[in-house]
Amino acid sequence: MGELSQTRTTLEERLQALSPAIQSICQVAGAPGISLAVTHNGEPIHRASFGFRHVEDKKPVTGSTQFPIGTMAKTFTAAAIGALVAEGRLTWETPIKDIIPELHTASATVNENLTIVDLLSHRAGLGRSNFWWQGADATLLLEKHDLLSYYNKLPITGQFRADWGYSNWGYALAGEVIERVSGKTYAQYLRESVYLPLGLKDSTVEPLDPTTAADFARPYAALDDGSLHPMPQPPINGNTIMAPALGGVSSTDDLTWYSIALLQAFRHESGMEKSRSPPALKNALHQLSGHIFTQKALLEKSYAFGWYRTQLPNTVLGMGWNSIYVKKMPKLTPRSHVGPLIAHGGSLPGYHVSIALLPEINSSVVVCTNSIALGDVSGWVSMALIEALIDTPEPSDYLALATEAAGNAVLNVKRFEQKLESTRKIGTTPKPRDNYIGRYRDKERGWVIDVRAQDAAPSGLEVAFQGLDSQAWYLSHHEHDTFSWLASREEQAKRGRMVTYPLVADHFKIHFQVDASGKVASILWKHEAGAPIEQQYFIKE
Structure with a gap:
């Protein structure tokens, strides 16, 4: 004992x-x-x-x-x-x-x-x-x-x-x-x-x-x-x-x-x-x-x-x-x-x-x-x-x-930004912003992504998930018709995003897709690892 x-x-x-x-x-x-x-x-x-x-x-x-x-x-x-x-x-x-x-x-x-x-x-x-x-x-x-x-x-x-x-x-x-x-x-x-x-x-x-x-x-x-x-x-x-x-x-x-x-x-x-x-x-x-x-x-x-x-x-x-x-x-x-x-x-x-x-x-x-x-x-x-x-x-x-x-x-998002920048194609330019503005809908679920004019954003655009003001993030031009909604670690933390999780590049990229006439017709948002690409498109209304 x-x-x-x-x-x-x-x-x-x-x-x-x-x-x-x-x-x-x-x-x-x-x-x-x-x-x-x-x-x-x-x-x-x-x-x-x-x-x-x-x-x-x-x-x-x-x-x-x-x-x-x-x-x-x-x-x-x-x-x-x-x-x-x-x-x-x-x-x-x-x-x-x-x-x-x-x-x-x-x-x-x-x-x-x-x-x-x-x-x-x-x-x-x-x-x-x-x-x-x-x-x-x-x-x-x-x-x-x-x-x-x-x-x-x-x-x-x-x-x-x-x-x-x-x-x-x-x-x-x-x-x-x-x-x-x-x-x-x-x-x-x-x-x-x-x-x-x-x-x-x-x-x-x-x-x-x-x-x-x-x-x-x-x-x-x-x-x-x-x-x-x-x-x-x-x-x-x-x-x-x-x-x-x-x-x-x-x-x-x-x-x-x-x-x-x-x-x-x-x-x-x-x-x-x-x-x-x-x-x-x-x-x-x-x-x-x-x-x-x-x-x-x-x-x-x-x-x-x-x-x-x-x-x-x-x-x-x-x-x-x-x-x-x-x-x-x-x-x-x-x-x-x-x-x-x-x-x-x-x-x-x-x-x-x-x-x-x-x-x-x-x-x-x-x-x-x-x-x-x-x-x-x-x-x-x-x-x-x-x-x-x-x-x-x-x-x-x-x-x-x-x-x-x-x-x-503290450096995690900054290093992630550097990684994204290192893969970006330099010298590409986007279309005039009105080409991108609109509502894009997932046809299976009805879930929506709004792209709106936002003068304060680096690209003049913002993305609003489900069309909600509380879910709006500034867009930055990445390359060609691809934009990023990545924000600083502090902004993400203040707004309640879990910044202690691994960062995935595809989650932050919005790829605008054009049709045969050259008009923006959809968004590809590769937000789901392992899911078929064709299931990750949002069609412009």
Whole structure:
């Protein structure tokens, strides 16, 4: 008993010793507030909160501070599906067409065979198409009732059950399954099947007014100098299209008890440790097991239901996109065998959160932050805490990594601009701007792109997605009849675009196409990787 106590004491000392570095990481990257917790053997052993949930009023972050959890919502959706399976209302292999007969995608194979397992493990082989629904300035571009019509029109971008492709649409459709099978709203069923059984007090997918909430983290963006810019509140809740994929709020306290419940259920169902009473969560073994490989390598990297699985020692997926900002990501190396690491992050404009589970040593890590920072602070801090948990022989210098990432994040868009410039054909001129002005429509979906006169823009033109003023971006002439709507990192951050994701040149290029008479007749916007080019044209009205 004394040896066990000494082991825990040493672990707590390692975790506590990280506090100065964690606060420095937040300062370097521009995260105003952070709340974290570490659990071991079914109880929290380390908790800490630093900084502010509301910078202007100097209101501190606490363990009960509510944060929008972004794509962490996928894990709750999977847990709710697990409850439906336990109730006998559906099976993992129930065809989606039996629940949603309106399912008519571009793939006959998908229509006939798609199951909940395919949706939850991102193996349907259909496009990601995030541009269709996700706008700037906290604006959703589609309504909840648009879900099925747009899901049915997703392009085929991979092989069914063979290719992994992260899809918010798949989880949105899983939310529709929950509503149809349960006869309740997604928010109601999640509350009854997950939140209430676990005693979660700060978690909800219902619409919430952050200005009246007692303990709510306001969203911020880190500008290039590290200063903070207040952001509009992301609107995703149970009444909106993508709530099952990235909606809802929670707190570090609630996510801590959620992680403990997941570990208890997983260990019980796998025979590692039998619980005295039945676990509150059901089918955790199925939820946390891998269902498709995300990367081919000697050490496993796979995807479960809302979770990335990584066999250690290894670099880790699911902890944000810090890998695009540093030369080399750390390899998490345990001192002794600890089993797989099961983790997932969650991001929305103004927030980054993460949870990591280590079932074999019955431990977890939770981190919540309220900023689009210069790099993903929740990722760096999570990995530092994990290394303390697994007693890494040579811990990584996460402050140095965060500093490197912050410097490169500031330069990311500028370097991207230089790359675009290096491929541009010099000396080409555009047509008079009136040739380009007009409305262009996707004939399959009815989605529109307006091109308008804008004297303040470098080209005299701007593009407005869905014809909305809130989605207007200045156009710059690139070459011939191709224009770019790329804005500076600061402008994108201020307007709520996720600047912590990889930049893709085709996403920012608008190619105007001319007909046989030389008149502009359409736009080619290559916004969907893997989709046929002919499905990415917008026809001029």
